[in-house]
Amino acid sequence: MSMTLLAAIYLISDGWLTMVWEKDATKLSFLLMFIFGVMSTWCGYKTWKLSRFLDNGQTENYLVEKIEHLMEVGWFTSDLCLSIGMMGTVIGFIMMLSGFTNINTQDVSTVQNLIKNLGVGMSTALYTTLIGLGCSTLLKIQYFNLSQAIDKARK
Numbered sequence: 001m002s003m004t005l006l007a008a009i010y011l012i013s014d015g016w017l018t019m020v021w022e023k024d025a026t027k028l029s030f031l032l033m034f035i036f037g038v039m040s041t042w043c044g045y046k047t048w049k050l051s052r053f054l055d056n057g058q059t060e061n062y063l064v065e066k067i068e069h070l071m072e073v074g075w076f077t078s079d080l081c082l083s084i085g086m087m088g089t090v091i092g093f094i095m096m097l098s099g100f101t102n103i104n105t106q107d108v109s110t111v112q113n114l115i116k117n118l119g120v121g122m123s124t125a126l127y128t129t130l131i132g133l134g135c136s137t138l139l140k141i142q143y144f145n146l147s148q149a150i151d152k153a154r155k
Helices: 002-013 016-023 028-055 062-102 108-154
Strands: none
Touching: 002 016, 016 028, 016 108, 028 062, 028 108, 062 108
């Protein structure tokens, strides 16, 4: 969790988020980052709670079972991040290819607009894919660690 926070601070200070805001026409990247932030915080809280439970030597299984049951939401969300990222890819390609409908190769301004549409569509596709894959992967790592802690608590 702290590494994620440090990475977010670095990306903000480096201007990366501003660049993504300008390049992603759909803003799905920010939806993905929001979902990731909420679910990462939730997973961190559940991991901390389980750790306190184990450190205190408690043996009741109700908390472990409750966390294990709710953990499915995290696995679903990690797959949802992939799906949203892929939707952004498709939307970006649609945006990119929509410029070919009204092209007049004799008119320089239509060719310039086509090149602009190609760039906006491609950047939208690539940024949403990258952020969707990254958020999904990081969530899966966190929920895998939580799953390992649950397995340890059951022993």
